[in-house]
Amino acid sequence: GAVVSQHPSWVICKSGTSVKIECRSLDFQATTMFWYRQFPKQSLMLMATSNEGSKATYEQGVEKDKFLINHASLTLSTLTVTSAHPEDSSFYICSARDSTETSPLHFGNGTRLTVT
Amino acid sequence: GQNIDQPTEMTATEGAIVQINCTYQTSGFNGLFWYQQHAGEAPTFLSYNVLDGLEEKGRFSSFLSRSKGYSYLLLKELQMKDSASYLCVSMDSNYQLIWGAGTKLIIKP
Numbered sequence: 001g002a003v004v005s006q007h008p009s010w011v012i013c014k015s016g017t018s019v020k021i022e023c024r025s026l027d028f029q030a031t032t033m034f035w036y037r038q039f040p041k042q043s044l045m046l047m048a049t050s051n052e053g054s055k056a057t058y059e060q061g062v063e064k065d066k067f068l069i070n071h072a073s074l075t076l077s078t079l080t081v082t083s084a085h086p087e088d089s090s091f092y093i094c095s096a097r098d099s100t101e102t103s104p105l106h107f108g109n110g111t112r113l114t115v116t
Numbered sequence: 117g118q119n120i121d122q123p124t125e126m127t128a129t130e131g132a133i134v135q136i137n138c139t140y141q142t143s144g145f146n147g148l149f150w151y152q153q154h155a156g157e158a159p160t161f162l163s164y165n166v167l168d169g170l171e172e173k174g175r176f177s178s179f180l181s182r183s184k185g186y187s188y189l190l191l192k193e194l195q196m197k198d199s200a201s202y203l204c205v206s207m208d209s210n211y212q213l214i215w216g217a218g219t220k221l222i223i224k225p
Binding site for chain 2: 034044093108
C-alpha cells in the first residue's frame with residue numbers, strides 16, 4: 001500500500017532555532033499534502049494544505065511566516081518551524097493524497113517536536 | 117456551516133460489538149472516511165464510503181446514509197488493541213476534508 005515517510009520522528013531543539021520536517025510519498029505522486037498539529041489529548045488540527053509547485057494554503061490562525069511549507073516536487077513537502085518557542089512543542093503529522101481526490105489520505109508517522 | 121458530530125468517548129467490553137455514530141453537515145459531499153488513531157501515533161485509514169449502504173472489512177464495517185447525513189463505524193469482536201480514537205472525516209464538494217474531533221474508544225476486559 002501507499003507509504004508516506006516523515007522525518008524526523010522526534011526532535012528536541014532550543015528556543016529560537018528552526019526545525020525542518022520532511023514528508024515524502026514513497027510509492028505514489030502526491031499532488032496534495034497536508035500538515036497537521038496535535039496537542040496532547042486534543043484533536044488533529046489542519047495547519048495547511050500544500051500543493052505541488054504552488055504556495056501553501058494556511059488555515060486561519062496559522063502563521064505562514066512561522067510555519068514555512070515547501071512542496072517542490074510530487075513526492076516531497078517540508079515544514080519548517082522558524083524561531084521555535086516552547087509553545088510550538090507538539091506532534092506534527094503530514095498526510096498525502098495521490099492524484100485522485102477521493103483516494104484516502106496516507107499519513108506519515110508524525111514528528112514529536114520539543115522546544116526547550 | 118460545515119460540521120461533524122461524533123461522541124467524545126465510548127466504553128465497550130472485549131469481545132463485544134460497538135457502533136460509533138457520526139453526523140455531518142457539509143457543502144456538498146464527496147465521501148466520508150473513518151480513521152483510527154492510537155495515542156501518540158498518526159491516524160490510519162479504515163474506510164471510505166461515498167454510496168449509501170454498508171461496507172464490510174473484516175471486523176470493521178462502515179455505513180453511510182447520505183440523505184440523513186449519517187455514518188457509523190461498527191467494530192465487532194472487540195480486542196484490547198482497538199482502544200483508540202476514531203475519527204470521522206467528511207469531504208465536501210471542493211474535496212476539502214472536515215475532521216470530527218474523534219471518539220475515544222475504551223475497551224475493558
